[in-house]
Amino acid sequence: MTPKEKTLARRKLVLVGQPNVGKSVLFNALTGRYVAVSNYPGTTVEISRGIAKIGAETFEVVDSPGIHSLIAQSDEERATRSCLLTRPDLVIQVGSAMRLDLALMLTLELAELEIPMVLCLNMKDEAANHGVSVDKAYLSKVLGIPVIETTATTQEGLPDLLKAAARAAVPSVSRIYPSEIHTLIAEFTKEITPLYKPIVPLLLQNHLQAHEIAAAGIHLQAELWDRLKEAQKKFVRPLSRVFMEARLEQAKVLTGETRRQEMNHAVRGKWLETAGQWCLRPWPGFLIAVAALWLLYEFVAVFGAQLAVNFIEHTLFGQYLNPALIRGVQWAVPWHWLQDLLIGQYGIFTMALTYAFALLFPIVTTFFMAMSVLEDSGYLPRLSVLLNRFFRIIGLNGKAVFPIILGFGCGTMAMLSCRILDTKKEKILTSFLLALAIPCSAQLAVVLAMTAGLSPVVLFIWFAVLAATLLGAGYIGSKVLPGAPSPFFLEIPPMRVPQMKNVVQKVSTRLGWYLKEVVPLFILGSLILFALDGLGWLQVMERWCSPVIVHLLGLPVRATEAFLLGFLRRDYGAAGLYQLQREGLLTLRQTTVSLVAMTLFMPCMAQGLMALKERGLKVTLAIGFVVVAYAVAVSGLLNWVLLHGGWA
Amino acid sequence: MTSSTDIQKKFPLPSAWEEDLEQALAMVWNQLEAGHSARTELEKAIDAETRAGMLADLHQRGFLHDHDNLIIFSQEGKRLAQSIVRRHRLAERLLQDVLTVSEDQIDSNACRLEHVISPGVEEAICTLLGHPQVCPHGTLIPRGACCERSLTETKPIVFPLTGLHNGDRGKIAYLAPGDRPELHKFISMGLVPGAELRVTQTFPALVVEMGGNLLAMDAESAKNIFVRKSAAPGIS
Numbered sequence: 001m002t003p004k005e006k007t008l009a010r011r012k013l014v015l016v017g018q019p020n021v022g023k024s025v026l027f028n029a030l031t032g033r034y035v036a037v038s039n040y041p042g043t044t045v046e047i048s049r050g051i052a053k054i055g056a057e058t059f060e061v062v063d064s065p066g067i068h069s070l071i072a073q074s075d076e077e078r079a080t081r082s083c084l085l086t087r088p089d090l091v092i093q094v095g096s097a098m099r100l101d102l103a104l105m106l107t108l109e110l111a112e113l114e115i116p117m118v119l120c121l122n123m124k125d126e127a128a129n130h131g132v133s134v135d136k137a138y139l140s141k142v143l144g145i146p147v148i149e150t151t152a153t154t155q156e157g158l159p160d161l162l163k164a165a166a167r168a169a170v171p172s173v174s175r176i177y178p179s180e181i182h183t184l185i186a187e188f189t190k191e192i193t194p195l196y197k198p199i200v201p202l203l204l205q206n207h208l209q210a211h212e213i214a215a216a217g218i219h220l221q222a223e224l225w226d227r228l229k230e231a232q233k234k235f236v237r238p239l240s241r242v243f244m245e246a247r248l249e250q251a252k253v254l255t256g257e258t259r260r261q262e263m264n265h266a267v268r269g270k271w272l273e274t275a276g277q278w279c280l281r282p283w284p285g286f287l288i289a290v291a292a293l294w295l296l297y298e299f300v301a302v303f304g305a306q307l308a309v310n311f312i313e314h315t316l317f318g319q320y321l322n323p324a325l326i327r328g329v330q331w332a333v334p335w336h337w338l339q340d341l342l343i344g345q346y347g348i349f350t351m352a353l354t355y356a357f358a359l360l361f362p363i364v365t366t367f368f369m370a371m372s373v374l375e376d377s378g379y380l381p382r383l384s385v386l387l388n389r390f391f392r393i394i395g396l397n398g399k400a401v402f403p404i405i406l407g408f409g410c411g412t413m414a415m416l417s418c419r420i421l422d423t424k425k426e427k428i429l430t431s432f433l434l435a436l437a438i439p440c441s442a443q444l445a446v447v448l449a450m451t452a453g454l455s456p457v458v459l460f461i462w463f464a465v466l467a468a469t470l471l472g473a474g475y476i477g478s479k480v481l482p483g484a485p486s487p488f489f490l491e492i493p494p495m496r497v498p499q500m501k502n503v504v505q506k507v508s509t510r511l512g513w514y515l516k517e518v519v520p521l522f523i524l525g526s527l528i529l530f531a532l533d534g535l536g537w538l539q540v541m542e543r544w545c546s547p548v549i550v551h552l553l554g555l556p557v558r559a560t561e562a563f564l565l566g567f568l569r570r571d572y573g574a575a576g577l578y579q580l581q582r583e584g585l586l587t588l589r590q591t592t593v594s595l596v597a598m599t600l601f602m603p604c605m606a607q608g609l610m611a612l613k614e615r616g617l618k619v620t621l622a623i624g625f626v627v628v629a630y631a632v633a634v635s636g637l638l639n640w641v642l643l644h645g646g647w648a
Numbered sequence: 649m650t651s652s653t654d655i656q657k658k659f660p661l662p663s664a665w666e667e668d669l670e671q672a673l674a675m676v677w678n679q680l681e682a683g684h685s686a687r688t689e690l691e692k693a694i695d696a697e698t699r700a701g702m703l704a705d706l707h708q709r710g711f712l713h714d715h716d717n718l719i720i721f722s723q724e725g726k727r728l729a730q731s732i733v734r735r736h737r738l739a740e741r742l743l744q745d746v747l748t749v750s751e752d753q754i755d756s757n758a759c760r761l762e763h764v765i766s767p768g769v770e771e772a773i774c775t776l777l778g779h780p781q782v783c784p785h786g787t788l789i790p791r792g793a794c795c796e797r798s799l800t801e802t803k804p805i806v807f808p809l810t811g812l813h814n815g816d817r818g819k820i821a822y823l824a825p826g827d828r829p830e831l832h833k834f835i836s837m838g839l840v841p842g843a844e845l846r847v848t849q850t851f852p853a854l855v856v857e858m859g860g861n862l863l864a865m866d867a868e869s870a871k872n873i874f875v876r877k878s879a880a881p882g883i884s
Contacts (some may be wrong), residue, residue, distance in 0.1 A: 634739065
């Protein structure tokens, strides 16, 4: 949101609801802005903001991560709760008629916050497919708020929703708990500033930490905390369970009164359901998983990394663009140093932009396309189920499939999506594995390109080292880090056919994000190399590093440049190695060792910054230290083994 | 609406006298179990906790016999004592395992509950708990008819969700007690007592279908959900 938009938006609107009910699609439709949408619960890990005009008024619209209740467990759920505690002016609760009871359970809880709201039952098309209908008028009367049905993907019902927003009201439900609970709520409400009244039930459920309340600008006396503890002790069962069960009970009554499902309704899209089941079961699930990976490989590594890169790099850049640019620059720029800066060995055009657009762009584009299709189809949660047992070995559970797979695309995005994991231990462990053993798509592409013409043994060694690292590091990490493994529990969304429009939109957003991050860093990298080279420092650094690079790893001294670039971006470094190899400067052994070193080596700067933001300085430094030490040790060992194995 | 006096007439609570008698018989059982069966010693202990002359009273009513200055139960006495002790200890387990009452409240509540538990309810509790054999204090729970029957059946009627097979239908009986975060997730996703579910696969993870939604979980999660298997599988 630009500052100008911010001043225009006077009132705040928050979209809240269960995961995977279409909040983000609705957000996109309302604001005309794009946020990532996928068929995976918990895709929205950050709060996104946009602007929408409703009637004559301009609203700041907030898309929040999905929640089942205000009892927050993970970071993203806490983010949503904090957002609601800042008391927005309007809440649009998004739910699904398919699970009306769960939606209403949340409605009853949101009602306690006393914020005007609208209930939007989205995915009407899916409900209709299953013969489900809801008596909106009755529901609206009982709850005292407008109830609207929409299909956000086709924009059906959106005008109604906008009109209804003007009639938003505080829900008028009361007395749904056992009477002693109501007595307790009343008792504490008397003691507390009227402004804080809506948080009394949350306090009683013991699910607000002191610092969270302080962050929302609410201050409670210490004495009140003690009294809360006393009150909770009087009950045999945890109060949170008493509250939740009472709300669910009431929600079920309301659902029974308003929801109708046609008996023997022929469900359309039955084949999707069958396909979904197949993907979940070991047979043929694992076969499908292998086939999906093979397709991914064919599309990204063969089509993207070989065919498209060859065409763009050799033909487009090599034969037309770069020669033209070089001639143009030589003609237009009289100074030799500037010519060098633009088109020399470390030139902005010849190195930075060629690497970014010719070498990496086709690869990440194909990867993002494949990933978008996978995400939207609902296949990934099914893969989580299949791979849960494997992830157990490395101290994680199936939920980690999402960040890890995303990590094969871009480690920075993957680092961000660690938020969907439940415990701190899992987040740290996943961040560590992402930094150490998961190559990103650009890196992967260079690896595949470098090994393309070589003996398959090279690729096999590289793969074996990485797989052993992933297993070993995960296993040891899970033992070293404190905390128990968290139980695996995941909703499986229905399979859906990916919408072309959504895929294109998602790929272009991610590509935009990628280029914005990559191009400046690549230019910076080539400038640094150019400066170091010009000042003669590059030779000095190469001398310093040569004990490690030349003696321990057995690589040519120029590989230092590649590793320097690798600090900026891993793929940039990998591309530097690629260049060395093509100039015939790497033997088979050196290729193998350098590939392993570059993959294990530090993550790129962007991923490091994201780690710093998400995990904090201490953890990031610890991860960085372990990763560098391990990368050097293992690559050195590999070099030694290969050398003694008779590899030249 | 029925007034409380009507209910009292229809379903009378045990009188104070009957309660005392049951209480005393249970005490004798406890003492004998602990190995105190000398008449004088026993008389002192029982009379001190109930009223003077209680042991003599029980004796006179034919619940107890003398044997070389040691006290033993008559047949009728043993039947009554065993029944009340069983109800008390089952009540303790119910309070501890399912209702998670704090420890200091278990005994006092069990003492009152035991008198109002009818034989049918006693069996239901025993079955719900899976025919437990010891009470929370470590003493044995006398076995009932339902326990004997359960020996010939393979499984208790209520068991963790991990015990259901592919295609089985079940109804959630209760969630394991506690305040763990994943339990809140269960409740907020509708996995609550009474909810009906169907197991669609058990490997590599357990997948259940509930109200048209699919939920996947591992044994770690599923072991906290206790279900009653539905009698007629395969009917949709």
